Each structure stands twice: as C-alpha cells, then as structure tokens.
Amino acid sequence: MATDGSKDAALAAEAASEISGGTGSELHIVHVMPQFPRHAYPGITPQVYSYVLDEMYREARELLDEQVRRVQNSGGRVAETHLKRGPAVADEILDLAEELGVGLIALGSRGLGPLKRLVLGSVAEGVVHHAPCPVLVLRGGPEAWPPRRVVIGDDGSEVAKVAGEVAASIGKLFGAQGLLVRVFPRLPKVDVEERELDARMADDELRREERKLEERAKEVEEALEIRLRVRLAVGDPASALLEAAEEDGHAERTLIAVGSRGLGVMRRIRLGSVSTKVLRAAKGPVIISPLPRAESIEQ
Secondary structure, eight states: OBOOSSHHHHHHHHHHHHHHHHHTOOOEEEEEEOOOOGGGSTTOOHHHHHHHHHHHHHHHHHHHHHHHHHHHHTTOOOSEEEEEEOSOHHHHHHHHHHHHTOSOEEEEOOOOOHHHHHHHOOHHHHHHTTOSSOEEEEOSOGGGOSOSEEEEEOOSOHHHHHHHHHHHHHHHHTTOEEEEEEEESSOOSBOTTOOBOOHHHHHHHHHHHHHHHHHHHHHHHHHHOOOEEEEEEESOHHHHHHHHHHTTSOGGGEEEEEEOOOOOHHHHHHHOOHHHHHHHHOSSOEEEEOOOHHHHHHO
C-alpha cells in the first residue's frame, strides 16, 4: 500500500488492511519522499540543506507510523514499512513492488482534473499502466469502502479474467453483489465465416456471446463461491461500465474491475483506453489488471 498522507491514501490503508487480513497476505506500506536537489537552491548552506533533509525524513517517518497505527487500530498487521526517495514516485512504488513480488498494489487517487492529468500524469496512472500486478485505486471518501457491488468488465482476455477474479475475491470478503459485463462497441455484421448477418443471425450471435459470458461467470463462481449476474451491452465499453456502477445510486460503493491492454502513452492520450477512462471517471474504487510485461513491451 502506497501512502502520501491524503484522505484517499487513508482509504487505501483501510482497504489494504481488510484485504490483507481477509486473505492472510503480508501488508507492506511505502511512502516516497520527493527529491530535494541541492543544485536547485544554489544559495543554500550545507547546514540548512542537512536540516531540511532531516525534517523531511522525520515527517515521512511520522506519516508511516501514523499509517501503521491506522492499520493496527482496524485489527490489521503491517509486515514492514518502506521509506523511499526519488524523482518519480510511481517508479519507486513499482520498483518496490517488483522487489517484493507483491500480488496487489493499493493506493489512493488525488482526483486531479482531466487536463492536469493529461499534461502531468498522476501517480495512480503511472503505477496502473506499468504495474507487475493488479492495482486497486481508492477514491470516493469514507463511504466508498467496503464495496457493496462489484462490476467486472470482461472482453474475453486474460487480463480481464485476472481483474475479475481479484475483484470477485475482494467482493466475497464483504458479501458484495457481482455483475459481469461484456460490451460490444457495435453489433456484429458478419459471422466467423465472414457471412453477412441478418437481424436473426445477429441475435443468435449475441446469444452465443452471452453463453460464453455465462461460462466465464460460472468459472469464477465455482472457484470463489460468489454469485455473478451477466450482461451484454452495446456501446462505449467505459461508459457502459460506469453506467452499471451508477445503477443503485451508490457509485462510490461500487468496485469496477477492468484489464489494461498496455497501450503506449501517446496512443492512450490520443484514443484513451477503457481502463484509463474508467480510472479517471469512476466515483469509487477501481481494480485494473495489467498486461503481462513481455506482451506490454511488444505492443
């Protein structure tokens, strides 16, 4: 769990504590200090520079100690805390995740405006798009956890399957309801043999897809003992998932899970991926499972 002392980071601490406790996992907490390069302040004396660094370390340690107390007060246990320092917060978090071989990264999202995110990028997005494992991003305030519902976006890919299984596992801990959604940007016009489909044939094709989705839901149900409803939709995938999260009037209490296709930075900015759109627009927690590292590099 990565923390910066913000409200959403406190929410991430609560979530990480409950998930680690419910799954018997080790919980590690990391805080990344910003760099304080001396060359940026040429008039500063060595004494002042040393004093400022000492104060920064003291405040950082206090922040980590406070997060440990939060976890312990909620009945959790912290295996270890980690204090890092570097120019890129996301890189430090990712390096530690690789070093520890973690199964889940949890962190809060500052909720920056869309323009600032496009120009600067956020720590959450930096972690999500390069993580070696699924990432749980918390936002929405104290009412956003634990989730009442889990909405899983499934496109038949392995990353979507992993995201769905992680989200379903978390949902099971809290007795959340589950919905498995597969979205088609448009209705199919041809079948697998490239024949044009009439209305009846297109309907048959959708029924076949629904059966595939029901089979996927059954796999998750048998493995995790959680009930999942299924739904097919047509339109923009991100919008369909966000609308599904809004249905009960408590979008902040709905955990959305999607896979990330590992698109390059420029392509994400031009087109936007489903995972990026959901991450930016969701009112509640989001789980994103990344593409395996080798496949991501190839793309």
